[in-house]
Amino acid sequence: GRSMMSPMSFFRRDDGAATGRSGEASPVKQISGDVSLTPSPADFRLAGTVDLQLDEARYIALLRRLIAESKHLQNNPRLGIVPEEKRAAQIVMDELAPYSQAKGGPLIVEELEYVAKRSNVKVVYPGTTDKTLSFVGMHFDVVPADPTTWDKDPFELTVEDGKLYGRGTTDCLGHVALLTRFLVELGRKRPRLKRTVIVLFIAAEEGAEKDVGVDVVVRNGKFKEAVNGPVYWVDSADSQPCCGTTGMLSWSLKCTGRLIHSGFPQKGINSIELAMEASSYIQRRFYADFPALASEEAYCFSAGSNMKPTQIECAKGSLNQICPETTVSGDIRLSPFYEVEEVQKAIEGYVKDLNEFDLEQLPTRGSWSRYALDSEVTTMPNELRRGLVELKWQNDNETFKLYAGIAVSLESEGHKALVQACRETYSKVKPFSVNGSLPLVKMMQAQGFDIQLCGFGLMSVYHGVNEYCTVEDMRKAYEVILRILCLLESVTS
Numbered sequence: 001g002r003s004m005m006s007p008m009s010f011f012r013r014d015d016g017a018a019t020g021r022s023g024e025a026s027p028v029k030q031i032s033g034d035v036s037l038t039p040s041p042a043d044f045r046l047a048g049t050v051d052l053q054l055d056e057a058r059y060i061a062l063l064r065r066l067i068a069e070s071k072h073l074q075n076n077p078r079l080g081i082v083p084e085e086k087r088a089a090q091i092v093m094d095e096l097a098p099y100s101q102a103k104g105g106p107l108i109v110e111e112l113e114y115v116a117k118r119s120n121v122k123v124v125y126p127g128t129t130d131k132t133l134s135f136v137g138m139h140f141d142v143v144p145a146d147p148t149t150w151d152k153d154p155f156e157l158t159v160e161d162g163k164l165y166g167r168g169t170t171d172c173l174g175h176v177a178l179l180t181r182f183l184v185e186l187g188r189k190r191p192r193l194k195r196t197v198i199v200l201f202i203a204a205e206e207g208a209e210k211d212v213g214v215d216v217v218v219r220n221g222k223f224k225e226a227v228n229g230p231v232y233w234v235d236s237a238d239s240q241p242c243c244g245t246t247g248m249l250s251w252s253l254k255c256t257g258r259l260i261h262s263g264f265p266q267k268g269i270n271s272i273e274l275a276m277e278a279s280s281y282i283q284r285r286f287y288a289d290f291p292a293l294a295s296e297e298a299y300c301f302s303a304g305s306n307m308k309p310t311q312i313e314c315a316k317g318s319l320n321q322i323c324p325e326t327t328v329s330g331d332i333r334l335s336p337f338y339e340v341e342e343v344q345k346a347i348e349g350y351v352k353d354l355n356e357f358d359l360e361q362l363p364t365r366g367s368w369s370r371y372a373l374d375s376e377v378t379t380m381p382n383e384l385r386r387g388l389v390e391l392k393w394q395n396d397n398e399t400f401k402l403y404a405g406i407a408v409s410l411e412s413e414g415h416k417a418l419v420q421a422c423r424e425t426y427s428k429v430k431p432f433s434v435n436g437s438l439p440l441v442k443m444m445q446a447q448g449f450d451i452q453l454c455g456f457g458l459m460s461v462y463h464g465v466n467e468y469c470t471v472e473d474m475r476k477a478y479e480v481i482l483r484i485l486c487l488l489e490s491v492t493s
Contacts, residue, residue: 028294028295028298029298029410030298031243031298031299031300031410031431031432031433032419032431033419033423033428033429033430033431034419035410035415035416035419035420036416036419036420036423037413037416037417037420037487037488037490037491038420038487038490038491041420041424041483042420042421042424042482042483042484042486042487042490043486043490044482044486045486046191046193046485046486046489046490047191047193047482047485047486047489048189048190048191048192049189049191050185050186050189050191050482051185051189052479052482053475053478053479054178054181054474054475054477054478054479055181056471056475058181058184059177059178059181059471059474060157060159060164060471062091062095062177062180062181063157063164063166063169063173063174063177064157065091066088066091066168066173066176066177067155067156067157067166067167067168067169067173068155068156068157069087069088069091070142070145070154070155070166070167070168070173071155072084072087073085073087073088073140073141073142073168073173074141074142074143074144074145074167075141075142075143075144075204075205075206075207076143076144076206076207077207077208077209079144081144083118083140083141083142083203083204083207084117084118085117085118085119085120085140085141085203085204086113086117086118086119088140088173088176088201089111089119089120089121089140089201089203090119092121092176092180092201093109093111093121095180095181095184096109096123096180096183096184096187097109098187099183099184099186099187099188100187105187106125106126106186106187106190107123107124107125107183107186107187108123108124108125108126109121109122109123110122110123110124110222112217112220112222114211114212114216115203115211115212118203118204118212118213119140119203120200120201120202120203120213120214120217121200121201122198122199122200122201122217122222122223123183123198123199123200123201124196124197124198124199125183125186125187125193125196125197126196127193127194127195127196127197128192128193128194129194129195129196129492129493130196130225130228131194131195131196131228131229131488131492132195132196132197132198132225132226132227132228132229133195133196133197133198133229133230133484133485133488134197134198134199134200134223134226134229134230134231134232135179135197135198135199135200135231135232135234135481136199136200136202136214136223136226136231136232136233136234137172137175137202137205137214137232137233137234137235137438138172138175138176138178138179138199138201138202138234138235139172139176139201139202139203139204139205139206139213139235140173140176140201140202140203141203141204141205141206141207142167142168142171142172142173142206143167143171143206143463145167145465145467149465150465150466151466152165152166152466153166154166154167154467155167157169159471162470162471162472163468163469163470163471164468164469164470164471164474165466165467165468166467166468167467168467169457169467169468169469170237170457170458170461170462170467170468170469171235171237171457171462171463171467172205172234172235172455172457174456174457174469174474175234175235175455175456175457175477176201177474178234178456178474178477178478178481179199179201179234179481180201181478182199182478182481182482183197183199193485193489194489194492194493195229195485195488195489195492196225197485198223198225198226200214200217200223200226202214202217205235205439208395208399208402208403208439210398210399210402214439214440214444215402215439215440215443218440218444218447226449227447227448227449227450229413229414229450229488230412230413230414230415230417230418230450230452230488231414231444231449231450231451231452232414232418232452232453232454232484233438233441233451233452233453233454234454234455234456235438235453235455236434236438236453236454236455237455237456237457237458237459237462238432238455238457238458238459239422239426239454239455239456239473239476239477239480240422240429240430240431240432240454241415241418241419241422241429241431241432241452241453241454242408242431242432242433242434242453242454242455243299243300243407243408243410243415243431243432243433243453244299244300244301244335244336244405244406244407244408244433244434245336245405245406245433245434245435245436245437245438245441245453246301246305246333246334246335246336246405246434246435246436246437247332247333247334247335247336247340247400247403247404247405247437247442248331248332248333248334248400248403248437249331249332249334249340249343249344249393249395249400250329250330250331250332250393250394250395251329251330251331251332251347251391251392251393251394252327252328252329252330252391252392252394253275253278253279253282253327253328253329253351253389253390253391253392254325254326254327254389254390254392255271255274255275255278255325255326255327255328255387255388255389255390256269256271256324256325256384256387256388256390257269257270257271257274257322257323257324257325257326257371257384257387258322258324258373258379258383258384258385259317259321259322259323259324260321260322261320261321261322262319262320262321262322263320265322265366265368265369265370266368266369266370266374266377267373267377268322268370269322269324269370269371269372269373269384269386269387270322270323270365270369270370271314271315271322271323271324271325271326271387272314272323272326273364273365273369273371274326274362274371274387274389275312275314275326275327275328277362277363277364277371278328278354278362278389279309279328281350281354281358281362282307282347282350282351282354283307283308285346285350286305286307286332286343286346286347286350287307289346290304290305290334290338290343290346291304292304292305293335293337295335295337295407296335296337296433299407299433300431300432300433301335301433301435302433302435303333303435304335305332305333305334305335305338305343306332306333307330307331307332307347308330308331309328309329309330310329310330310331311328311329311330312326312327312328312329313326313327314326314327329394333435333437334404334405335405336404336405336406336407336442337407339404340397340400340401340404341397341401344393344397344400347391348391351389351390351391354389355388355389359371359372359386359387359389360372371386371387372385372386372387373385373386401442401443402439402440402443403437403438403439404442404443405437405442406438406441406442406445406451406453407433408445408451408452408453409445409450409452412450412452413450413488413491414450414452414488415450415452417483417484417487417488418452418454418480418484419431420483420487421480421481421483421484421487422454422480424483425476425479425480425483426476434459438453441453454480456469456473456474456476456477456480457469457473458470458473
């Protein structure tokens, strides 16, 4: 373990041997496009007379109303942009109203508004057993769009050559409209289902806000019955089963040195050189302790856990001065097979070791570079004689845990139904994992929910300029959802 390390031990280890952390447990299971829930294909008769095709005209009309509100759904807390998800929630509730229990229909529609104007909407279509099929993750908020960079108006739906352009079409209003139209079909045709279908549309996905969206819905017990069946988080992309995500931790490293005229480098402490070497030291130790794992390859992650600088800034001064302060910032993308707290603790340990005894061991640049001053150098009372490295996490531990990566269960009926439904719809299926992050999925999995990930927009335009989805992809998505329902109905007693 870490506590046994003697001073300077990191520099004595030639093999970069890890300091003993979690990693591989049991034998690794490979994700596969060949798994099935049932030997025979989905039997649509189990969904009664529900339409087998998405009503494209009504889907587009609904999406048009949602995109028309997207200017007010933009979310970026850091820029002070706060959405009013209630606007989109109202459109969904209006679409479902004729089939709601309030109007004599079967749908139980509930607005869950924990912060004013920031609604979540829960819809239940009751089945005859306590088994469930749930869809969550379709969120009302969108990332901001700058109309000056778009070829189309981001806040108005443009339909062109089968493509649906607008902010939120892929992420995630296209999915909001899709699940709403699926619920309309259930409400209109009233199939007799064994499983209860639960659909939760959420607020506050893009901004990582706490106590607004799905976290507070779950905490208040409003989603607890969904543990009785698969929970599909519909906010991925590319119409294939997504089997994993990574966690994300952002950090900054402030390196303080000593300002001096650049003609006397031996009398200063160069914070830029210190920042380069300190980053390198921390990265080397990170990769020794959190190496690539066989599980990551088995889940088809394109990269393992990684830590890197993405920005650097230093105190502004003259070019003939040794710079006294430099801050390097970056992120860590963490595979779901390592724990967030473990990584934070390890990196805090590296910085502590560096400040306590490894600083003098860092490689210097040439003979005159120093990270600690020689004894004959005189300094003013408030000047550092030894460089200092300070780590700052850019978010609190709760936020990092909120975005922890997930590896979905490959054994569950939910996973098998998703893979089979995709294979039957698209003829071939290629499950994948993504090095991006989704909020809450790991936390919900830890609470006993069988979280599975899918999405039917395009990864290439996620958060991008001229964002779009295609009518064809959403038409197929409707079929996938219907097949999942029928496959799960066939194994429910």
